[in-house]
Amino acid sequence: MRRYGKHTDEDDVRVRPNRKGNRPRTNIRPKHEDAAEGFVLTVDRGRITCLVEDRTITAMKARELGRKAVVVGDRVAVVGDLSGDKDTLARIVRVEERTSVLRRTADDDDPFERVVVANADQLAIVTALADPEPRPRLIDRCLVAAYDAGLEPLLVLTKSDLAPAAPMLETYAPLGLRYVVTSREELADGEAADRVRERLSDRITAFVGHSGVGKTTLVNALVPDRQRATGRVNAVTGRGRHTTTSALALPLPGSTSQAGGSEGSSGWVIDTPGVRSFGLNHIDPSRVIHAFPDLEPGTVDCPRACSHDEKDCALDEWVAQGHAEPARLFSLRRLLATRERREGD
Numbered sequence: 495m496r497r498y499g500k501h502t503d504e505d506d507v508r509v510r511p512n513r514k515g516n517r518p519r520t521n522i523r524p525k526h527e528d529a530a531e532g533f534v535l536t537v538d539r540g541r542i543t544c545l546v547e548d549r550t551i552t553a554m555k556a557r558e559l560g561r562k563a564v565v566v567g568d569r570v571a572v573v574g575d576l577s578g579d580k581d582t583l584a585r586i587v588r589v590e591e592r593t594s595v596l597r598r599t600a601d602d603d604d605p606f607e608r609v610v611v612a613n614a615d616q617l618a619i620v621t622a623l624a625d626p627e628p629r630p631r632l633i634d635r636c637l638v639a640a641y642d643a644g645l646e647p648l649l650v651l652t653k654s655d656l657a658p659a660a661p662m663l664e665t666y667a668p669l670g671l672r673y674v675v676t677s678r679e680e681l682a683d684g685e686a687a688d689r690v691r692e693r694l695s696d697r698i699t700a701f702v703g704h705s706g707v708g709k710t711t712l713v714n715a716l717v718p719d720r721q722r723a724t725g726r727v728n729a730v731t732g733r734g735r736h737t738t739t740s741a742l743a744l745p746l747p748g749s750t751s752q753a754g755g756s757e758g759s760s761g762w763v764i765d766t767p768g769v770r771s772f773g774l775n776h777i778d779p780s781r782v783i784h785a786f787p788d789l790e791p792g793t794v795d796c797p798r799a800c801s802h803d804e805k806d807c808a809l810d811e812w813v814a815q816g817h818a819e820p821a822r823l824f825s826l827r828r829l830l831a832t833r834e835r836r837e838g839d
């Protein structure tokens with residue numbers, strides 16, 4: 495079988511355009527019952543860094559896993575040398591069933607969508623209110639990907655010192671999205687991190703956002719010892735800094751202001767430098783409408799198999815009657831079109 499060499503850090507599972515459900519199946523049967531449990535922090539050219547108890551270890555895929563990829567967020571069974579000592583290498587013998595998968599889109603030289611983050615339960619969509627300008631099309635793509643994967647979206651609007659958040663919040667209000675707004679000042683005094691952190695506790699949150707929106711600034715504020723966390727990873731991978739395009743899982747420091755100053759991680763931030771865009775090809779168009787609860791009831795009067803972008807679509811009337819904002823219908827239609835890639839995605 496052909497391998498798709500460049501992307502060995504990602505999932506080799508082939509995704510068929512939606513049959514039923516979208517979870518890649520695993521054929522791997524439980525064995526190695528005595529293996530330790532690991533949590534994958536990052537993957538770098540086949541070297542998998544995982545957390546086993548409180549140790550960061552390096553592992554490789556066992557042969558028996560075949561083409562099954564191991565990705566950030568995976569829960570795995572690990573055997574071999576689990577000391578985490580320098581130059582030791584453990585083996586991953588099993589990937590536990592994933593509760594969710596985020597895929598990146600296929601691209602020209604790689605026709606398959608691949609899993610980039612497993613087991614996240616929240617998708618933080620980081621968008622600047624200005625500089626760079628918000629990109630609603632991108633936000634909508636992220637929303638669809640989140641809903642489809644079963645992740646709860648969290649809209650993080652940064653740079654409110656440069657532009658007001660109200661217009662964006664108004665636009666997305668019909669979706670009932672959870673959101674946080676941050677500014678430069680609030681970043682400096684810790685308010686921004688506190689507010690975002692509240693939404694992250696006890697969850698695995700994948701952070702996405704295009705270049706310049708302030709994602710790195712925010713993640714650094716959330717995980718002040720990121721240096722230490724990545725330092726530990728680097729000590730294991732032997733690289734100077736985190737250079738891979740793989741996502742990176744960072745432990746969220748436990749809240750010290752609440753719950754009696756509990757220590758330790760109370761959630762994970764998954765930074766995703768490499769996720770350029772989400773794969774939406776596998777999404778059934780009829781499921782896209784679920785991301786628009788303000789519009790969905792209006793589709794009952796649509797013709798059969800309505801594309802929601804045709805003359806007889808009932809949604810125009812629905813909007814004309816004032817049940818939803820025209821911007822949302824526009825957005826939905828744009829969304830349905832986002833399954834076909836366009837320049838700038």
Ligand SMILES: Nc1nc2c(ncn2[C@@H]2O[C@H](COP(=O)(O)OP(=O)(O)OP(=O)(O)O)[C@@H](O)[C@H]2O)c(=O)[nH]1
Nearest residue numbers: 652653654676677678704705706707708709710711
């Ligand atoms: N005015 C203002 N600037 C901000 C804010 N947050 C971040 N920035 C600035 O925005 C620029 C981009 O921030 P980054 O954190 O590097 O953005 P990023 O999304 O990680 O972008 P890449 O590193 O390119 O992926 C930096 O100059 C930050 O100082 C904010 O709340 N307000």
Ligand SMILES: [Zn+2]
Nearest residue numbers: 796800802807
């Ligand atoms: Zn319709």
